[in-house]
Amino acid sequence: MKELELHRIAVIGGGMMGRSIATRVSQAGLTAVVCEITAERAAEVKAILTDTLNHWIDRWAITKSEEKAILSRIEFTADLDRAARCDVVIETIQENLEDKRDLLARLDEMVAPDVPVIVNTSTLSISELAQGLTHPQRIVGMHFLYPVTETRVAEVVRGQVTTDEAFEIVRNFARVLGKVPIEEFESPGFVATRVVLPLINEAVHVVMEGVATAAEVDLCIKLGYEFRTGPLEWADRVGLHKILIWLEYLFRETGDPKFRPCPLLRKMVRAGHTGARKGTGFFSYDAERNRLDRLPDDTPRLA
Amino acid sequence: MKVLVLNCGSSSVKFQVIETSLEMIEANSDVTLAKGSVERIGMSDSRLTLDVPERKPYQEIAEILEHRAAVERVLAALVHPEHGVLKRVDEIEAAGHRVVHGGEKFASSVLVTPEVEEMIEECVVLAPLHNPHNLRGLRAARGLLAKVPHVAVFDTAFHQSMPPHAYLYGLPYELYTRHAIRRYGFHGTSHRYVAIRTAALLGRPLEELRVVTCHLGNGCSMAAVKLGHSVDTTMGFTPLEGLLMGTRTGDLDPAVLPWLMAMEELTLAQLNALLNKHSGLYGISGVSSDMREIQAATAAGNRRAALAFEMFCYRIRKYIGGYAAAMDGIDAVTFTGGIGENSAPVRERSTTGLGFLGLELDAAANAALPFGSAAVVSTPASRAAIVVVPTNEERVIARDTVRVLGGVMPSFSVPGTEAPR
Numbered sequence: 242m243k244e245l246e247l248h249r250i251a252v253i254g255g256g257m258m259g260r261s262i263a264t265r266v267s268q269a270g271l272t273a274v275v276c277e278i279t280a281e282r283a284a285e286v287k288a289i290l291t292d293t294l295n296h297w298i299d300r301w302a303i304t305k306s307e308e309k310a311i312l313s314r315i316e317f318t319a320d321l322d323r324a325a326r327c328d329v330v331i332e333t334i335q336e337n338l339e340d341k342r343d344l345l346a347r348l349d350e351m352v353a354p355d356v357p358v359i360v361n362t363s364t365l366s367i368s369e370l371a372q373g374l375t376h377p378q379r380i381v382g383m384h385f386l387y388p389v390t391e392t393r394v395a396e397v398v399r400g401q402v403t404t405d406e407a408f409e410i411v412r413n414f415a416r417v418l419g420k421v422p423i424e425e426f427e428s429p430g431f432v433a434t435r436v437v438l439p440l441i442n443e444a445v446h447v448v449m450e451g452v453a454t455a456a457e458v459d460l461c462i463k464l465g466y467e468f469r470t471g472p473l474e475w476a477d478r479v480g481l482h483k484i485l486i487w488l489e490y491l492f493r494e495t496g497d498p499k500f501r502p503c504p505l506l507r508k509m510v511r512a513g514h515t516g517a518r519k520g521t522g523f524f525s526y527d528a529e530r531n532r533l534d535r536l537p538d539d540t541p542r543l544a
Numbered sequence: 545m546k547v548l549v550l551n552c553g554s555s556s557v558k559f560q561v562i563e564t565s566l567e568m569i570e571a572n573s574d575v576t577l578a579k580g581s582v583e584r585i586g587m588s589d590s591r592l593t594l595d596v597p598e599r600k601p602y603q604e605i606a607e608i609l610e611h612r613a614a615v616e617r618v619l620a621a622l623v624h625p626e627h628g629v630l631k632r633v634d635e636i637e638a639a640g641h642r643v644v645h646g647g648e649k650f651a652s653s654v655l656v657t658p659e660v661e662e663m664i665e666e667c668v669v670l671a672p673l674h675n676p677h678n679l680r681g682l683r684a685a686r687g688l689l690a691k692v693p694h695v696a697v698f699d700t701a702f703h704q705s706m707p708p709h710a711y712l713y714g715l716p717y718e719l720y721t722r723h724a725i726r727r728y729g730f731h732g733t734s735h736r737y738v739a740i741r742t743a744a745l746l747g748r749p750l751e752e753l754r755v756v757t758c759h760l761g762n763g764c765s766m767a768a769v770k771l772g773h774s775v776d777t778t779m780g781f782t783p784l785e786g787l788l789m790g791t792r793t794g795d796l797d798p799a800v801l802p803w804l805m806a807m808e809e810l811t812l813a814q815l816n817a818l819l820n821k822h823s824g825l826y827g828i829s830g831v832s833s834d835m836r837e838i839q840a841a842t843a844a845g846n847r848r849a850a851l852a853f854e855m856f857c858y859r860i861r862k863y864i865g866g867y868a869a870a871m872d873g874i875d876a877v878t879f880t881g882g883i884g885e886n887s888a889p890v891r892e893r894s895t896t897g898l899g900f901l902g903l904e905l906d907a908a909a910n911a912a913l914p915f916g917s918a919a920v921v922s923t924p925a926s927r928a929a930i931v932v933v934p935t936n937e938e939r940v941i942a943r944d945t946v947r948v949l950g951g952v953m954p955s956f957s958v959p960g961t962e963a964p965r
Contacts, residue, residue, distance in 0.1 A: 252650070270555075270586050301810070301818035304791075391811060541806035 247271060247414060251324035252342065255317070257287030258361060259333035264290065266315040268390065269418050272458065275317045276324035279320040283317040290315070296529075314439035325351035329414055331359040331383070336486065341370055349374045355384050359383045359414075363434040364490045367427050369402030378404045381411040384431055385420075387479070395420040396431050429494040430487065437472075438488055439499050442506070444472045448523070449505035455523040456536050464538075475521035481506060481515045545949075546577070546635055547942040548622075548689070550615070551642040553679025553947030556675075557582045557614045561629060561636070562942035565586050566950050569943050572744070578622065578629045579938070589613070594621050594628075602627040609749050611677070612684035618686060639681060639685050639694045640945035642937070643678045643734075645671035646698030650722060651957035652751075653701065653944035656682065656694040664696065670724070671782075672681040695945040704734030705956045706964035710870070713780075721965065729761045729777035729786075733940040735767040738880045738933040745918060746876065754871040760890065761936065761965055765791045766860065768867035774960065778863055784819060787863070788856045790833030793823040795859070802892040828852040835883045835890065857893035864894070868901050874928050877903060880935040884913060895930055902927025 252263045253276045262461055263273035277283040294308045303311070315390035316323075324330065330352055332344055341360065348358055354376050360367060363384045365538075382398030395415045400407055415422035425431050430438065444462070448455045459471025468475075476484050492500040509515070509522065516522035517530040525533045545565055551558040556582045564574035580594040590608035595601050601698045602621070608614050623630050630636070641656070647667040648684045661682070686694055703711075711727040712720060719725045735757045742757075743750035755769045758783055764787040767777040778786025778794075790796045796819070805815055826833035829852040838856075841849035868874040879891050888911045895905050904926035913919055913932060922930035947953040 246609075300808075300814060301822045302814045303817065306820045391813075526615075541809065543803060543806050 244251055247328045247410075247417060249274060249327040250325035250329050250331065250414075252333060253321070253324055253348075254332060254334035255290075256333060256335075257485070258385065258387060260290045260293065260388070261387060262284060262331060262361070262385060263315050263438050264294075264311060265389045265418050267311045270314070271417070272314045272316065274318060275326055276318055276321055278319065280319045283319050287312075287315075287317045298310065306339050307320050321347065326353075328408070329357055331361055333361045334443070336365065336483070337360060338365055338369070341365065345370055345374060345380070349376055352376075354379065355406075357410050359411055361385060364430050364487050365399055366429070367403065371400050371402065376400050379407045381407050382427065382431075383411060384433060386433060389418075393419070393421055394433075395422055396420045396425050396433055398425045398427055398431055403439060404457070430491050434487055435491065438484070438491060441472045441476045441484060442488060442500070443536065445476075445503040445506045448473070449503060456534065456539070457524075459534055460539050473523040477516035477524055477526070478517070480518060481522055482510045483508050505533060513525060545637045547643075547945045548636045548639045548685075549938045549941045549945075550639060550681050550685055551938070551941075552611055552677050554677050555583070555585045555587075556830060557611060557681055558584065558937040558938075559618050560942070564923050564938060564942050564946050564954065566946060569946065574939055574941075574942065575718060575817055580618070580621070582608060584608070585611065585614050592621060593616055596627075596629055597950075598698070599627075610684075611680045612687065615681065615684045615688055633689070634691070636689060636692060638692050638945050638949060639689055639943040640942055641678065641682045641685065641694060641696050642699070643682070643696045644674035644699045644730065645728065646696075646704075647728070648704070648726075650698045650701050651704035652955040653695055653697040653941075653948050653953055655948050656686065656696050661721040662694060663931070670728070693945075695941075695948045695950055697733060697941045697944045699730045699732050700728045702736045702956050703727075703729035703767070703774045703777050704776070705958050706775055707958075708960050710776040712963065720963070725781055726778070726889045727780040729765065729767065729774065730779045730783045731763070731765050731767075732774070733937045733944075734759045734880060734935040735765075735769065735777070737937070737940045738878050739772070740877050741918060741933045742878045742929075742931050745920060745931060748875075750825075753875045754760065754868075754873055755876045755878055755881065756871075756874060757868045758860060758884050758894070759881045760787075760860075760879065760883035761791055761886075763792070764794075764881070764883070766863050766867065768870050769965045770871040771854065772962075773956070776867060787859050788852075789824045789825045790835075791821045791826045793819050793827075825852045825856060828855060835887055839887070839889055853889075854894070857890055857896075858959075860890075860894040861898065862897070864898060865901070866904075874901055874903070876929040876931055878931040878933055880933050885932060888913065891921065891932070903930060905930055 249272045250266045251274045253260050256274050268274040275284055296305050334340055343516050349534045352358055357379050360370055360382050367380060367382040371380040382401055383402055384396040386392040397412050412422045414521045444458050447458050455473050459473045463471040466506055485506055488500050488502040514521045517526045527533055547562050549560045549562060560579040561577040568574045568943055569677045578596045582592045584590045585608050588607045589605050591605050593601055594917050608617055619633050622628050623633055623668045629660055642666055645667045647670050649663050660692055664679055695698055697862050707771055738757050739755050740750055742755050743753055743902050748883055750772045757767045763783050765777055765779040768775050784792050805809060825838055829849040831837060831849050838853055839851050842853050891910055892905055895903050904923045906921055910921040918933045920929050920931050
């Protein structure tokens, strides 16, 4: 596999993660081809992304002309074949083994064998996803931490049969995006997810046991360890249903009770209180996902 | 000698071919044979334009993915049988390059050697937005024009004559020795050129004059040029300090920054963008970063645009006074750059009330000055002159290239004035 020049990057799936990756790709000067299942959905993704960028302008993050430049390097399409002709292909569809396997099987034939296919996952097994493909050696795992436009790290994961060539292209790609690549071998939850989940789960336990309120637990951890948000607000922003799925997966894979989801978490997901997007999780949020119920002590530090 | 002048940005390459020599510099008779640019490098629709005097501008659109390809394209256009100005590439006898930041390493323009390239690389940490692109263009050109000498001309070099009491900040001294945090100043080629032209226009030697030069363009800075040496300038460690600019704050209480980061929960990237891209004329007026539009909106009664205009001119006036003090007096104020050359209202408002310094504007001459001309616009009775001079940084780069090769390039450092180590 030769050293590839990266120009066009396919992002399959225009969800929150897909849009964030596409934006970062464009900011790095490359072209992102965002592929969705229908043309209507592709147009919708473009509208949502434009909304996000407009919000950034209001927050002084970018200018109007930078927004224009970013959008000029993102194509929105429902044509998987067009996406398959890129220099790197990233899938960012739902974290579900069957869906991802179906997509990878389709891409197997469409994508040239020397083009790496990146599976964006925080928990699934790269080797299992690659199993049965004609070209399993070019499947590389990558876990971007959200928001992709801000976090400075990406986990780059080798599967059982991933070649050094494919891995190096993806590691270089992470650098092009301005990320520090952390080289990892396949293991459930990799590093970032595996380390953070017990913290969140424990915080939920503490709340369930009535040791302290959710707001106080979060404030304690946030101020005590200088986190930007506490673990419960962070979980709210990710979506509690996702946290639950990850915990269940890690519990199943490892059998380790430290990953057994706290019953309160399960109860909240069943009640539909899944976090910032729904307006209610451990805390309440407005339509812009600003948190509404901060404690009086939860103020910026000015001195 | 035909000199290729290159100015490489992140996604653009600006170029000129200038015929010059030591004799032509003396006679101020250098000739620009062609100029142009490559824009949108890295895109599939990059655009090359070539402007040759008395010809229709030539343009081509093509995929130009990086700087080397851009310089290749420029050379091809220059020898194009129909649109070009050269028969062969080897008619180019030297190349001059703009480099934004020379740190404390460069107090003069220099011949590029592998060691010099390495030293420019070491300055990247001081100008992460500019030097990498300058360097990329420099390397591409050295690869493609391997047989000719290349000269680097720094924006900061002219200001290396500033004394430590002008360039140091009131921070712990270790931060200067450890990180070289100090005022560097920018637009040095422009300040130097217009100071020289000012002296020529006044028919007096620069070595006898105290000139305040105002480079007012996209970025704005002023310099106090005393007897030919820059002794102070408004831009500092970065081009953010000093005057109000199109989208930059200029001077600001540094305590505002941590306060804003906390209260608005801004990231470093947001804070940088806020200060550099959302502030200045644009941030105050909410109308535009373009002075012409600010003036139009002011005329139409927009009060915030009027305020932006007033803030812009007030800071210039304040610095003129400050620099008169820094130089024990003042003989001339020179305006240059897009705004300085074109906006009569800015020149008028910025010099209003400075009669006590001997500066009296001839309002009629100022208002009637045609675009792109060099002239004195103060009254005959004015003790100090108010001057407008079109800047020409490319010409300075070409001239310095000739000077370096001819062994007559002066250094701007003033021996014996270094800060203690």
